[in-house]
Amino acid sequence: MADTWLIIGLGNPGPRYEQTRHNVGQMVVDELASRRSAAFRQHKANARVAEAWLRPGAAKLVLAKPNTFMNVSGGPAANLAKFYGLGADRVVVVHDELDIPFDTIKLKTGGGHGGHNGVRDVAKALGTPDFARVRVGIGRPPGRQDPADWVLDAFGATERKTLPILVGDAADAVEHLAEEGLVAAQQRFHAPRP
Template identity: 80%
Template sequence: MPHTWLVVGLGNPGPRYEKTRHNVGQMVLDELAARRGAVFRVHKANARTAETWLRPGADKLVLAKPNSFMNVSGGPAAGLARFFGVDPGRVVVVHDELDIPFDTIKLKSGGGHGGHNGVRDVAKALGTADFPRVRVGIGRPPGRQDPADWVLDPFGSAERATLAAHLSDAADAVETLIEHGLVAAQQRFHAPPAS
């Protein structure tokens, strides 16, 4: 029987942050919506949502971009989970990850938040850390740049050249996770690149 999955892309609201590294989770949701012709609309849970399907006859997807700032993403995520009747095991959080290189995707479920305040707040609001995550690598800043400034900067020109492929890979990871499970998605996306 088809399930409903809530896919939450973390980021900050407004045009100032739209193209920054911290908003890569929301960029991945834009890719997922574009693949299905889905349109985001304002939801009463302080988010923009697009309701669609993994594929016809398969699981329903609720793509969600909180309208709150990153550090308080939990309220909208938990509110949407309640509204759509989705348990935490089917809440997929897509977020930027400093400790993963730019061109890399990693998946996990549960465990710590790794210092990511958005993930921390979602775990607090859901009352559990046991939800799947698609961690989209943005890499660490060069030199001595403060990571807090780095995540709020737009992607550099070298990154922009391959950003569309990176976002596409992350969207593929979300789809694989939902359709085939965490282990299958990890096996596909954690494998070293073929030489």
């Protein structure tokens, strides 16, 4: 279905993880659903799914949050792509990115997983790394804190002040990607903020 996009927000299930850095992808998908008053429902693909339209007469967005833990997100992603008849070129994965400073968004298609186990599992399950990614910067941990612990911590007080703007900008990036394409979205969201 050329007019449909599968938008997968990566994260971990349950209240313990809702406000953690690793769940920023799901926060972005929640924002996209909220903008369209779309409700999530359980799907047989082991994910919560909300269907909405980019805008009237435009592309359909299938917003998805896997019920699985981050490292095994690929199964639900591949099952949803199959259910909706979509190739990897119609899949967008929204995820946290350690190697990008907090409050920064980068978009790309394909390439490596950069050590991100959720992205690795989606690429394995889809059989290709050639899907779009909206990478939401969370930055590296301070000092010697283990990155694995850092991503599972809640955002700090200073970060929480900016987080709604970051999540909104990432949702804008997904919309722009779906409507205008990757290059146009990169040109808009990779530019330094005024």
